Amino acid sequence: MEQSRGKRLLTLFFSMLAISAFTFGGGFVIVTFMKRKFVDELHWIDEQEMLDMTALAQSSPGAIAVNAAILVGWKAGGLAGMAVSVLGTIIPPMVILSVISVFYQLFAANRYVALVLKGMSCGVAAVILDISVSLGLKVVQARQGVHLAVMAAAFAATFFFGVNVVWIILCAAAVGAGMALLNRKEGGKA
Amino acid sequence: MTLLQLFLSFVQIGLFSVGGGYAAIPLIRNQTVEVHHWLTAGQFMDLAAIAEMTPGPIAVNGATFVGLRIAGVPGAVIATFGCILPSLIIVSLLACVYRKYRELPMLQSVLASLRPAVVALIFAAGLNMLLQIAFGGQSRIAPDNAQWAGIALFAAAFAALRKWKTNPILTMLLCGAGGLALGLLGLF
Structure with missing residues (x-):
């Protein structure tokens, strides 16, 4: 029993390590790989539960990959599973970024590397604006007045007035909480 | 002191980044x-480019990069721990009650209002990057200090992403190659 539990934790750790090291492209991609491994291959988690975990990982604060690792680890091996799973997920990016940081110190002064990085930063700005425009259009299409106002106010607050991002998030959360309370009251009367 | 500041900063980053990378x-x-x-x-723009190019969550990449620069390996570990700590607490609490959680109208409503705010924040961050590219980080925005090569590179990448939905990593690699080529021609 003890041994099989140890073996399970090892499998969990190395699965997470591999998924994290080779998955480019953000939280949703990594969740897909986790599903393939833990639902389709190892049968530790059923499909419905994995979908619930994905929704939970996505809507909780923090990185989606780390959140999903916490949930999958918890399910597969309790507290120890959670620790092992999170470690497996964060070790690859930490090692890779450490190596790159060393090279960054050495090469940031190099003219050619600086040119490539400068060119790439134009691409990053394009990727970020492309994604935010797509997301913004979805908000516009949903035609929820309050949400449009939140979006406009959040943009003005951060871009023109330099309000701390944390305050903006807290205010938006307060608006959502207020709307839920209003809806509840109206529901009560009806 | 620096370690504590690093830790607290990345706790905030972990706690208030709702909705992924x-x-x-x-x-x-x-x-x-x-x-x-x-x-x-x-x-910061170099960091964003590197984080986008490498596997792993952007917050963890950022924590490692900044932590190492500010306070070496302990800095990297402390910053990373800081950015995952809110997740560890909140997600394991939610995991205990998750079947109830999805139907909770209050949380649904809060999340629905957070989304447009987060979109606006991401858009503003992108716009700040674009201004940095277009005017070299100078506060004066005028045609005579515009960096036309950077603007052109951005415009080409943005058009390709919108029109053909090119892969983001490929787009960035092409921009890197474009930056090198323009730079060698003395235009960038």
């Missing part, structure tokens, strides 16, 4: 460039 970018920028001046705007 890109949501962390404005928070990382706010904490590292504007509040603590650990990175210059240019270094």
Whole structure:
């Protein structure tokens, strides 16, 4: 029993390590790989539960990959599973970024590397604006007045007035909480 | 003291980045460039490019990069731990009650209002990057200090992403190659 539990934790750790090291492209991609491994291959988690975990990982604060690792680890091996799973997920990016940081110190002064990085930063700005425009259009299409106002106010607050991002998030959360309370009251009367 | 500040900054980044990778970018920028001046705007853009190119969550990548620069390996570990600590607490609490959680109208409503705010924050972060590219980080926005090569590179990448939905990593690699080529021609 003890041994099989140890073996399970090892499998969990190395699965997470591999998924994290080779998955480019953000939280949703990594969740897909986790599903393939833990639902389709190892049968530790059923499909419905994995979908619930994905929704939970996505809507909780923090990185989606780390959140999903916490949930999958918890399910597969309790507290120890959670620790092992999170470690497996964060070790690859930490090692890779450490190596790159060393090279960054050495090469940031190099003219050619600086040119490539400068060119790439134009691409990053394009990727970020492309994604935010797509997301913004979805908000516009949903035609929820309050949400449009939140979006406009959040943009003005951060871009023109330099309000701390944390305050903006807290205010938006307060608006959502207020709307839920209003809806509840109206529901009560009806 | 620095370690404590690093820890607290990345706890905030972990706690308030709701909605995945890109949501962390404005928070990382706010904490590292504007509040603590650990990175210059240019270094932050290098970090964003590197984080996008490598596997792993942007917040963890950012924590390692900034932590190492500010306080070596202990800095990297402390910053990373800081950015995953809110997740560890909140997600394991939610995991205990998750079947009830999805139907909770209050949380649904809060999340629905957070989304448009996060979109606006990501858009503003992108716009700040674009201004940095277009005017070299100078506060004066005028045609005579515009960096036309950078603007052209951005415009080409943006058009390709919108029109053909090119792969983001491929787009960035092409931009890197374009930057090198333009630079060697003395235009960038």
